[in-house]
Amino acid sequence: MTVPAAVSRSDRASATREAILNAAERLFAEEGLFAVSNRRVSEAAGQGNNAAVGYHFGTKTDLVRAIAHRHNGPIERTRARMVAEVGETDDTRAWLACMVRPVTDHLADLGRPTWFARFSVQAMADPGYHRLMAEESLSSSSLRRALHGLQASTPHLTREVGEERREMFRHLVLNVCAVRERELAEGEPTRWPTWDDTATGLIDALYGLMTAPMTPIGTIRR
Template sequence: MAGRAARADQASATREAILDTAERLFAEQGVYAVSNRQVSEAAGQGNNAAVGYHFGTKADLVRAIAARHFERIEEIRVRLLTAAGDTDAVRDRVDCLVRPITEHLASLGSPTWYARFCAQVATDPALYEIMVEESLASPSLREAVAGLVRCLPELPADVRAERGQMARTLILHTCAERERALAEGTGTPRATWSDAATGLTDALLGLWLAPVTATRRS
């Protein structure tokens, strides 16, 4: 019994080491620039097939990395949504989309790799779909988006979809760039992740509330 528990603990430690290492290497070098063998070696595994044994394919590994962050982000978003209540303030709704990510990154200490990992994954259509699927499985994210939509009833559906894509891109790459600057010690415009969230929310508020210019149909 004790031996079985020890093996389970060892397997869990190995999985965590692989996840930590893969997240860092993918963030720094790109997902497809790093092989499963390189991840295994960098994680200190004598068996070069350790990644495949514990996770399966590279897509499965990406999904596992994303999943362990999503749980904590979900908890933060639920708390923020509860605090926001039935507000129709666009800023509060945007905050529920931005701050779960920045608060989570702040909680990880320094350096972090999660934001850059997400940015690297976003460059590959197939892998990006994994992130989208994981996100859409989040009840709190669906609630946050629905709350924002309710605050903007006058915004045409096609413009809303367009600005939603812009907002996701801005959040993703702003966080990744700040994370990179912190890791490299090159300095950032905002002192903390909370301050960065404020600046990002300000920018997104302007995006969502910007006027809509009618375009001529061909």
């Protein structure tokens, strides 16, 4: 049976897009977004046409958004299930789990090596892409619900302090995952045996962060 030319072209285009996404994610994770050009991504993806990235994705911003989006899909599905199971609770640990475990579960499901955690750290550290990554994450309805639940379960924090600690939260989760991801990729010893154990350690640390009392403003530290 002859495969229609249109179908064949569609399959080739999908394969090319996937190759570009994989190459870009790896290069961005290892070298940073600013240092990697679309031309290098095209070459790393095995594309003879150096304009392949622009043809299939548009700008580098569009490419970064596509990488984030393909990971956020499965993370969102896991988080939506967990949020539904939690229901209405004031258990801070339960809401922390809803925010941490979907990420670590996804990294575990990807196998080895992975680059998503390191890519996310690089993107969040780049002023040009920080807002994009934040907007992409907050487009998740389940994440917004988990954030609301976390905020409601920590009423001792003012709005400003709560926002500050949630920002610390994001950096801690991303960087701990990125360190473990690099250790696994390079065959180095890891602090935790599994991604599940990594999530448990993070949740313990984050529980301390989110439940610690506030020091009154103006208190003199000696």
